[in-house]
Amino acid sequence: MTTSVFTPDEISEALQFYNTNGYTAIKSTLSDDYLTEMRKIMIELVDEEKASLNLENYRDYGFLLCAPYYADKYPQILDVITNKEMLKFVEAILEKWFIVYLYSNNCIPPCGGNTKAYKPHIDTPRYIENYHQSVVAMITMDDYTEENGATWIMPASQNLKEKPTDEHFYNSATRLIVPKGSICFFDPKVWHAAGTNYSNDWRTCLLVVFSRPWMKQRVDIPRFMSHIDKRNLSKQQLQLLGFTSAPPANFKEFYGNESERTFTQPFV
Numbered sequence: 001m002t003t004s005v006f007t008p009d010e011i012s013e014a015l016q017f018y019n020t021n022g023y024t025a026i027k028s029t030l031s032d033d034y035l036t037e038m039r040k041i042m043i044e045l046v047d048e049e050k051a052s053l054n055l056e057n058y059r060d061y062g063f064l065l066c067a068p069y070y071a072d073k074y075p076q077i078l079d080v081i082t083n084k085e086m087l088k089f090v091e092a093i094l095e096k097w098f099i100v101y102l103y104s105n106n107c108i109p110p111c112g113g114n115t116k117a118y119k120p121h122i123d124t125p126r127y128i129e130n131y132h133q134s135v136v137a138m139i140t141m142d143d144y145t146e147e148n149g150a151t152w153i154m155p156a157s158q159n160l161k162e163k164p165t166d167e168h169f170y171n172s173a174t175r176l177i178v179p180k181g182s183i184c185f186f187d188p189k190v191w192h193a194a195g196t197n198y199s200n201d202w203r204t205c206l207l208v209v210f211s212r213p214w215m216k217q218r219v220d221i222p223r224f225m226s227h228i229d230k231r232n233l234s235k236q237q238l239q240l241l242g243f244t245s246a247p248p249a250n251f252k253e254f255y256g257n258e259s260e261r262t263f264t265q266p267f268v
Contacts, residue, residue, distance in 0.1 A: 002177045008085040014185075015092050022158035022190030025182045028085050028139065034076070035181055039141040039204050041074050042067075042105045062107045062115040066224045067206075068241060078233070080206060081240050086137050086183050090210045093135050093185075097266050099242045101134055101211035102218040107204045108149045108197040117194040120152070120169040123209070124188035127161070134211040136186035141204040144178045148203040149195035151176040151184070158187040169193070213245040213265045222246060239265070 005025045006014040018024040042064070050061055064070075071077050080086075081100060090098060108115055123136060144150040152173040154164065164172070169191060176184055186192065188209070197203045209218075221242050230238065238244065245265040248254035253262045 001174070003174070005178055005182050008088070011089060011092065014089065018093070018185055018187070021155040022187040023153050023155070023176075023185060023192075025176070025178050025184045026085055026089060027179075028083060028181050028183045030080065030083060030139065030181055032181065034079070035139075035141045037076065038080070038206065039202075041070075041077070042107055042141070042204055042206070043202055045070055045074075046105070046107050059116050062105075062109065062113075063207075064104045066219050066221060067103045067105060068221055068228075069224045071225065072228045075232070078237055078241075080139060081208060082234070082236055083139075083183075086139075086208070089183075089185060090135050090137065093132050094210060094212060097213055097239070098135075098210045099213045099215075099245055099265075100208060100217070100221065100240050101215060102207065102209040103221070104207045105205060106138070106194065106207055107202050108194060110197055110200050110202055113149075113197050115194055118196065120154075120164065120166060120173075120191050120193045122189050122191055123186070127159075127189065132187070133215065134188050134209055136188050137208045137210065138184040138186065139206040139208070140178055140180055140182045140184065141206065142202075143180050144176055144182075144203070145199075146175055146177070146195070147197075148199040148201070149197035150178075150203075152193040152195060153186070154191040157191040158189040160191065164191060213242075217242055 003025055005027050007027055014024045014026050045064055046062055049064055050058060067077055124134060153176055154169055154173045246262040248262050252260045258264055
């Protein structure tokens with residue numbers, strides 16, 4: 001069964017569906033050419049990162065630790081984080097001035113391939129009643145089908161305090177069957193799992209997790225980008241990537257003028 005994909009004008013309906021079911025999908029305005037280009041880049045970087053790390057027990061094949069790290073070679077990687085439809089929906093959940101907690105991808109290799117995410121799991125095992133700490137955005141760079149490993153998701157499971165059995169999960173879960181260019185939003189507490197890719201090609205997506213600005217990022221994105229010239233980045237990109245929400249490390253960074261302080265993140 002195909003998943004309902006709302007238009008950017010149906011944000012109220014998408015938000016209602018999200019609050020009830022713990023996930024939703026919105027059609028993006030990202031061009032097919034951009035998504036095709038990003039797909040090629042991400043598959044290339046997956047193998048490049050694996051080769052550079054040269055680890056025996058490498059469990060993250062298919063995921064990049066920090067996609068912005070590669071923005072010196074591929075500056076277009078950063079274009080997606082300012083996508084208007086995505087930010088509009090995230091703002092409806094987190095209010096203004098959220099930041100990027102994680103920017104990665106999820107590329108599942110072909111011919112029976114899967115990733116560490118194939119087991120049912122949640123992304124944030126912390127519960128604060130009636131409060132959203134973060135939002136997961138998954139931008140599909142392929143049509144998602146049962147054959148190529150469309151994500152399993154258990155509707156309305158974001159409030160479960162105990163892990164469901166695998167049998168319960170798969171009996172209750174649905175598949176995210178969505179077209180290329182969809183933005184699928186998840187509550188990080190909803191139970192989900194990657195599918196197995198039985199097709200002859202990679203199944204790919206971008207993953208951007210947004211969080212409150214006081215939360216620590218999964219990795220320190222500004223430090224990961226220390227080799228990159230930031231003069232070409234917009235103020236919005238810098239804010240989203242965490243450059244205005246770094247904890248001060250000395251008196252000037254706390255008491256200095258705006259150019260000296262490291263935490264200038266606005267709050268509303």
